Amino acid sequence: MHRAHPLVLAGRSPLTLRVGHALEEQCHCALPSPLLLAVSGGADSCALLLLIAALWKRKRALDQLAVICVDHGIRRESSQETREVEALAHSLGVNRVLVTRVEVARIGNLEAAARVARWKAVASAMDRLAIDQVATGHHADDLFESFLFQLMRKRGNDALSTLASRAPIPARVPKQRVVIRPLRGIRKRDLVAFLTKCGIAWSEDPTNLSPDQFRAQVRLFLRQGGALLDPCVDGLASLCIPRVQEGALARTRGKTSSSSRESLRVLPQNGLRDAVVQLLHQAGCRAPQHKTLSRLLRAIGDDQTRPRTFAFRGATLTLTRQSLHAETIA
Numbered sequence: 001m002h003r004a005h006p007l008v009l010a011g012r013s014p015l016t017l018r019v020g021h022a023l024e025e026q027c028h029c030a031l032p033s034p035l036l037l038a039v040s041g042g043a044d045s046c047a048l049l050l051l052i053a054a055l056w057k058r059k060r061a062l063d064q065l066a067v068i069c070v071d072h073g074i075r076r077e078s079s080q081e082t083r084e085v086e087a088l089a090h091s092l093g094v095n096r097v098l099v100t101r102v103e104v105a106r107i108g109n110l111e112a113a114a115r116v117a118r119w120k121a122v123a124s125a126m127d128r129l130a131i132d133q134v135a136t137g138h139h140a141d142d143l144f145e146s147f148l149f150q151l152m153r154k155r156g157n158d159a160l161s162t163l164a165s166r167a168p169i170p171a172r173v174p175k176q177r178v179v180i181r182p183l184r185g186i187r188k189r190d191l192v193a194f195l196t197k198c199g200i201a202w203s204e205d206p207t208n209l210s211p212d213q214f215r216a217q218v219r220l221f222l223r224q225g226g227a228l229l230d231p232c233v234d235g236l237a238s239l240c241i242p243r244v245q246e247g248a249l250a251r252t253r254g255k256t257s258s259s260s261r262e263s264l265r266v267l268p269q270n271g272l273r274d275a276v277v278q279l280l281h282q283a284g285c286r287a288p289q290h291k292t293l294s295r296l297l298r299a300i301g302d303d304q305t306r307p308r309t310f311a312f313r314g315a316t317l318t319l320t321r322q323s324l325h326a327e328t329i330a
Contacts, residue, residue, distance in 0.1 A: 022185060027181070029180055036066045039137075043202040043204075052182075083099075100124075134178075134180070139186050140183075142163060187233065258279075259275065280326065283327060293312075307320045
């Protein structure tokens with residue numbers, strides 16, 4: 001019997017609908033829009049590629065997608081895995097594929113060094129492609145693992161902000177770039193079942209099973225706990241509300257009367273408006289004029305905006321490339 005194309009099977013999956021909702025409602029990513037996908041060849045990122053490709057194909061916008069696969073050169077199999085990622089992307093109609101080889105220092109924390117090199121490569125690709133958003137395959141099991149890791153490091157409530165759905169990328173970049181995680185509420189086993197049903201193969205990194213790795217111990221714990229741990233893992237995704245918006249608002253409530261432009265630009269439109277109004281209220285403006293506020297909100301998201309001052313009744317806001325500063329008018 002003839003097997004349907006993986007994109008056709010993916011388009012019929014309820015998982016694709018869930019990811020579409022997550023992109024729009026949690027990641028604040030329009031469907032479609034230019035998007036870079038970070039794909040390693042593992043089950044998580046291969047599922048991400050297939051799901052996103054199915055959504056963009058519905059909009060006839062596969063040309064807006066690009067894939068980056070970073071080869072750290074740490075394992076002998078990595079070169080073959082990058083070729084498999086490239087072949088998979090092309091088979092799904094995603095033709096812009098960047099395979100990047102990076103050098104990783106073999107001293108100190110190898111995993112941390114690989115992460116830094118990977119994000120530098122991603123940032124470089126985003127500049128080259130003029131794409132502001134990159135999606136990764138982090139899922140609910142990763143969220144659980146990261147939450148436990150932050151607790152172990154005594155981060156307390158900060159652990160709740162782990163792996164936000166939308167956040168600045170962890171790399172120094174000349175313009176604002178963000179990472180989005182649309183699989184954040186989906187379990188690993190559901191992604192594996194999805195790939196199996198669609199007939200997509202993936203690679204397994206043996207280092208992920210190393211008994212001296214914290215993440216491997218957590219994954220073993222999840223497998224052994226089975227259904228007993230499901231409420232914990234599933235509930236954590238809704239409990240760990242992304243705190244980008246909360247952080248931007250918090251910076252406007254203290255003694256300071258300024259906020260980072262970087263933190264403001266990753267907010268959804270309603271969150272951005274709330275943060276700016278809060279800053280104005282702190283400076284003494286209780287009823288900001290709608291037209292002036294609208295011009296300011298547009299200017300915050302404009303890369304070409306030069307330093308400007310916006311006058312309100314009782315306060316002024318000065319927008320620079322780095323910050324938004326409020327000053328009370330006597």
